[in-house]
Amino acid sequence: MQRVKVYVDVENTVPDRKPRQKNIERQALGEIKNTILTRSKYLELKQGIKKINIKDQPKQKTKRSIITKKASCKKVESNDETNKSPQITRRRRLSSLFRVSEYANDIYKYLQRIEDKYPISSNAWMEIRFGENTRFALVDWLVEINEHFQFVHETFQLCISIIDRYIQEDYSLNKRKDLQLIALAGVFIASKYEEIIPLEINDLLYVCDSSLSTDEILKMEMKIVTDMQCSFGRPVPAHFVRRYSNVAKATNVEQACAFYLTDVALMSYKLCYMKPSIIAASALYIAMCVSNGEVDQSLWSLTLIKYSTYHVQDLKDCLKTLAKCLKKTKSSRYQAIEKKYSKQEYFNVSQITELQTVIDALAQ
Numbered sequence: 001m002q003r004v005k006v007y008v009d010v011e012n013t014v015p016d017r018k019p020r021q022k023n024i025e026r027q028a029l030g031e032i033k034n035t036i037l038t039r040s041k042y043l044e045l046k047q048g049i050k051k052i053n054i055k056d057q058p059k060q061k062t063k064r065s066i067i068t069k070k071a072s073c074k075k076v077e078s079n080d081e082t083n084k085s086p087q088i089t090r091r092r093r094l095s096s097l098f099r100v101s102e103y104a105n106d107i108y109k110y111l112q113r114i115e116d117k118y119p120i121s122s123n124a125w126m127e128i129r130f131g132e133n134t135r136f137a138l139v140d141w142l143v144e145i146n147e148h149f150q151f152v153h154e155t156f157q158l159c160i161s162i163i164d165r166y167i168q169e170d171y172s173l174n175k176r177k178d179l180q181l182i183a184l185a186g187v188f189i190a191s192k193y194e195e196i197i198p199l200e201i202n203d204l205l206y207v208c209d210s211s212l213s214t215d216e217i218l219k220m221e222m223k224i225v226t227d228m229q230c231s232f233g234r235p236v237p238a239h240f241v242r243r244y245s246n247v248a249k250a251t252n253v254e255q256a257c258a259f260y261l262t263d264v265a266l267m268s269y270k271l272c273y274m275k276p277s278i279i280a281a282s283a284l285y286i287a288m289c290v291s292n293g294e295v296d297q298s299l300w301s302l303t304l305i306k307y308s309t310y311h312v313q314d315l316k317d318c319l320k321t322l323a324k325c326l327k328k329t330k331s332s333r334y335q336a337i338e339k340k341y342s343k344q345e346y347f348n349v350s351q352i353t354e355l356q357t358v359i360d361a362l363a364q
Contacts, residue, residue, distance in 0.1 A: 039197050111235040111277075114233055120161075142160065144336050145187060148207075155195055161234055165228060167182065261287065263341075264325055265325060294361070300312045323362040
């Protein structure tokens with residue numbers, strides 16, 4: 001075959017709009033500027049974000065959907081039903097697809113089996129070795145960390161659960177520095193397990209004032225994960241508080257009071273080995289009594305007995321211990337939990353006057 005020469009008409013060529021830059025060397029991912037969003041950066045961005053009013057935005061024409069809409073068969077709500085807006089919104093929330101209400105009973109039955117599978121022993125050696133004041137100081141410090149990084153309730157309570165489960169197996173702990181190291185590793189693991197944006201190792205170094213090194217924290221994290229065999233699915237009281245509050249149709253104040261009491265329960269060695277479901281049931285029962293103004297066993301209805309599987313008589317030991325623990329917490333110098341729940345965000349539940357009368361009645 002003969003080769004055909006192709007001649008280009010130079011005069012008729014269209015020049016480029018932008019002249020090409022030659023000999024530009026770019027490093028791999030150099031211009032993309034991909035940054036990792038850490039917990040501290042997330043909190044800074046969250047404070048700087050401004051809310052946008054949807055009404056101020058221009059309306060955009062939406063494309064017509066190919067699927068034709070069927071005639072709606074929804075029931076029109078009357079004026080009497082619309083006045084009950086909190087109950088209606090709660091029902092809609094519970095019936096949401098993401099709450100999987102069809103599987104709720106099976107999920108919480110499974111959680112009750114898991115709390116029996118991974119118990120915390122009732123040995124008193126932790127209290128003898130470290131003392132009650134050390135426990136108060138540790139939990140108080142972790143509450144401040146939780147408030148600084150704005151963790152959810154489950155992260156804080158899971159951290160305490162990890163510490164208790166690890167310490168009960170390790171009898172070689174003597175120093176408080178080891179306890180601080182275990183606590184930081186527990187916070188690191190719990191934030192990875194529960195939070196969408198976990199902590200960074202530099203955040204932990206900032207919290208401990210660089211008294212511990214990065215290698216020490218990472219080695220302790222690996223040791224805890226190995227010894228516990230990655231079994232971090234043990235439920236915490238916050239899981240059951242949410243469930244029992246929905247069943248009892250509790251108000252936001254009652255739910256906040258129940259969360260306050262479950263956090264107070266973490267201060268005591270005598271309550272750490274009790275089941276989280278029992279602690280949550282006791283906390284919600286006290287919260288309901290506080291809103292009622294006095295102790296009344298009829299507040300624990302048959303519906304709550306059915307879903308919690310506990311009668312009021314089953315909660316007597318936990319109620320008495322929790323009431324005594326709350327008295328000690330209020331009179332101690334460690335007031336992080338009291339300050340946390342004295343905010344308007346939690347409806348100032350730690351300053352409710354009826355709480356003291358109910359606690360005095362249950363502590364007898």
